[in-house]
Amino acid sequence: MTDEQWRNPDEPVRVGVLGARGRMGIEVCRAVDAADDLEVVAMVDQGDGLSAASDAEVVVDFTTPDVVMDNLRWCIDQGINAVVGTTGFTEQRLEQVRGWLAGKPGVGVVIAPNFGIGAVLMMQFAARAARHFESVEIIEQHHPRKLDAPSGTATHTARQIARARAEAGLGPVPDATKDEVPGARGAEIDGVRVHAVRATGLVAHQEVLFGTTGETLTIRHDSYDRASFMPGVLLAVRAVRNRPGLTVGLDALLD
Numbered sequence: 038m039t040d041e042q043w044r045n046p047d048e049p050v051r052v053g054v055l056g057a058r059g060r061m062g063i064e065v066c067r068a069v070d071a072a073d074d075l076e077v078v079a080m081v082d083q084g085d086g087l088s089a090a091s092d093a094e095v096v097v098d099f100t101t102p103d104v105v106m107d108n109l110r111w112c113i114d115q116g117i118n119a120v121v122g123t124t125g126f127t128e129q130r131l132e133q134v135r136g137w138l139a140g141k142p143g144v145g146v147v148i149a150p151n152f153g154i155g156a157v158l159m160m161q162f163a164a165r166a167a168r169h170f171e172s173v174e175i176i177e178q179h180h181p182r183k184l185d186a187p188s189g190t191a192t193h194t195a196r197q198i199a200r201a202r203a204e205a206g207l208g209p210v211p212d213a214t215k216d217e218v219p220g221a222r223g224a225e226i227d228g229v230r231v232h233a234v235r236a237t238g239l240v241a242h243q244e245v246l247f248g249t250t251g252e253t254l255t256i257r258h259d260s261y262d263r264a265s266f267m268p269g270v271l272l273a274v275r276a277v278r279n280r281p282g283l284t285v286g287l288d289a290l291l292d
């Protein structure tokens with residue numbers, strides 16, 4: 038261990054927040070500030086310059102899909118661990134992050150499409166149910182200021198369901214409908230239909246609707262407040278320094 042890496046375990050973990058003036062960033066600063074074992078050392082938003090977070094041991098990123106890769110690259114180059122909630126992580130992007138981390142073996146990165154504990158369980162339950170139902174569709178519902186669709190959570194859920202279906206040898210979801218209006222049947226991710234609803238008053242919600250002969254199963258999760266994401270964010274902040282490499286999703290941290 039180098040001098041720079043050594044830390045007094047009695048001192049709070051130094052946390053930098055990127056996107057600190059955003060909806061999630063504000064909530065993260067509040068939650069970190071309230072935790073005795075953590076301290077906010079940098080609040081960085083657009084135009085501030087990443088060097089303000091140089092002294093952080095862990096950076097938390099809730100920014101936008103178009104800037105998150107540059108932020109992450111900078112953190113890894115600096116040897117700073119990162120917890121990322123920003124969406125937009127394709128398999129190609131995850132592979133790129135793994136490549137950067139290969140050159141920095143001590144650095145940990147946790148990327149999670151949803152830090153809500155209930156949302157993580159909803160995704161796990163959906164993956165478990167997937168092999169028992171011939172039909173499945175995902176309906177995600179968010180506030181109208183959300184920039185991306187479908188949500189990172191819906192994309193992740195669809196991929197997990199598709200993998201479970203493939204492992205069980207299920208074929209395509211049956212569907213004889215022809216789209217009279219493009220988009221009427223939603224988007225398709227790995228063969229799973231995903232519908233994105235945006236409405237004032239919503240925060241973050243998702244339903245996974247399964248169907249088979251004579252029955253349906255609906256698995257639903259609702260985040261009514263951004264405080265719902267904070268236990269998961271703090272869990273990842275506390276864990277990431279001891280998890281070198283890339284961790285995708287919160288599942289491994291909850292086991």
Ligand SMILES: NC(=O)c1ccc[n+]([C@@H]2O[C@H](COP(=O)([O-])OP(=O)(O)OC[C@H]3O[C@@H](n4cnc5c(N)ncnc54)[C@H](O)[C@@H]3O)[C@@H](O)[C@H]2O)c1
Pocket residue numbers: 055056057058059060061062081082083084099100101102104121122123124125149150151152153189266
């Ligand atoms: N993983 C989860 O649990 C979870 C939960 C909620 C939101 N999200 C995702 O987090 C992201 C942020 O959501 P939000 O609702 O807080 O959005 P927001 O628009 O309220 O906040 C984003 C903030 O990032 C700032 N920003 C933009 N470029 C920046 C840069 N280069 N450096 C530093 N800051 C920069 C913006 O100025 C803004 O303040 C979205 O991708 C959203 O989907 C994930």
Ligand SMILES: O=C(O)C1=N[C@H](C(=O)O)CCC1
Pocket residue numbers: 124150151179183184187188189190191240241
């Ligand atoms: O508010 C958002 O934006 C959210 N984004 C994440 C997603 O895209 O899945 C998680 C839920 C909230």
